[in-house]
Amino acid sequence: MYTIKNYCMVSSLEEAYELKKKNRNNTIIGGNLWLKMGSRNIMNAIDLSLLGLDQIEEDEEGFRIGCMVNLRQLEMDKGLNNTFCGIFSEAMGHIVGVQFRNCATVGGSIFPRFGFSDVLTAFLACDSYVELYHGGTVPLKEFTDMAPDQDILTHIYVRKDQRRVAYQSFRITETDFPVLTCAVARQEEAFSVVIGARPACARLVEGVSLSDPKSSDCRKAFAREVISRLEYGSNMRGSAGYRRELSEILIGRCLDRITEDELC
Ligand SMILES: Cc1cc2nc3c(=O)[nH]c(=O)nc-3n(C[C@H](O)[C@H](O)[C@H](O)COP(=O)(O)OP(=O)(O)OC[C@H]3O[C@@H](n4cnc5c(N)ncnc54)[C@H](O)[C@@H]3O)c2cc1C
Structure with a gap:
């Protein structure tokens, strides 16, 4: 169970910053959805709502x-x-x-x-x-x-920079944490990929060339090169190997969207 000693509605960012830096047990409170799951003893919860x-x-x-x-x-x-x-x-x-x-x-x-x-x-x-x-x-x-x-x-x-982007995630059940998250961005002929829930923090991979976005061989080679540049791990939701396989699928689905969806 977490506890909060004082709840502070601050009237400026300066006040919030000074209070936060005074003590490690002073913390900013956002929606309080994550914080309340923990067991911290919070001295001053700093609310920025005003x-x-x-x-x-x-x-x-x-x-x-x-x-x-x-x-x-x-x-x-x-x-x-x-x-x-x-x-x-x-x-x-x-x-x-x-x-x-x-x-x-x-x-x-x-x-x-x-x-x-x-x-x-x-x-x-x-x-x-x-x-x-x-x-x-x-x-x-x-x-x-x-x-x-x-x-x-x-x-x-x-x-805003005219990029086209697509997003995919994979969950074992709807509303659970994702096993993998994936986004692909396209700016003219340059593609970049973000893979998250590896299970480590999301990473951006840039500079991998995709010579022919319509060719399935080129897309596979592109996805494999992206995957080779990332570290994957295992946890209760999936192994590193499973996440690598999933990455290839989700990158492919994102590429489908940004290369075929003319409305976007
Ligand atoms: C059961 C559950 C399931 C979830 N599932 C997913 C999911 O599938 N995908 C997903 O992306 N996310 C998921 N989340 C995370 C969720 O989306 C939020 O990111 C999370 O609840 C934190 O947001 P909050 O506003 O509640 O922050 P809080 O719980 O209030 O704060 C979280 C942390 O951020 C700090 N903080 C808050 N605001 C600031 C600020 N402005 N500056 C500096 N530090 C700050 C706090 O001090 C605290 O350490 C899940 C969370 C829960 C509890």
Whole structure:
């Protein structure tokens, strides 16, 4: 069971940051869905709800998403999903259920860098940046390699760059954690792939050439080269070998979507 001694509704990010860095037992609280499953003794739970960080703002360059935006907002946002081929609808839509997604936040999903994260996989497939209160703007692909610290994630920024993206995940049963997550992005003739739930944190693989996206031999060779660049592990949901096999299938399905779906 977890415990919280004080619940603090802060009135600025500075107040939240100063409080968080004072003591390791002071923690930001997002939707409290993950935290409440643990057994931490929290001294001060820091709630950012009053800071207006629950908005998705679009400008000409991209989308700025506040850390208190919930997963259902990502799933339903028309601008975001029209721009990125529905990837956020597809990635969020399998996470537990609507009531859950109405509460789980972007900050609570990205900052902990969960291995199983559909959310991280989808954002990594786009040109995404995290905005940290103290650490400034960091590309998401670099953020995934950084160790969690006392900073606060305030926003995530997704740049519009005309890429086409597709998302697939595989679960043993609907609403369970994924066995594997996969996203493929295409910018003109360059393809990149994100594989998550390996079971380690999602990784972006760039620079593998796919000479003929319509040829099944080229696609197989592409998928195998991507897989060879990643480390896979085993857990109760599947072995490393099973995940490698699944990766080839999911990469193939994503390639089907981004090469054949003219609407996207
Ligand atoms: C039963 C269950 C099933 C799940 N299944 C899936 C799944 O299939 N796919 C998937 O992708 N995810 C899944 N998740 C994870 C879920 O989607 C959320 O990512 C998770 O609940 C955390 O979000 P939250 O808002 O509840 O964060 P909280 O539980 O409130 O916080 C989580 C952590 O993030 C920190 N934090 C929160 N906000 C910030 C911030 N702005 N800056 C810095 N640190 C912050 C907190 O201090 C805490 O350490 C599941 C979670 C649960 C509990």
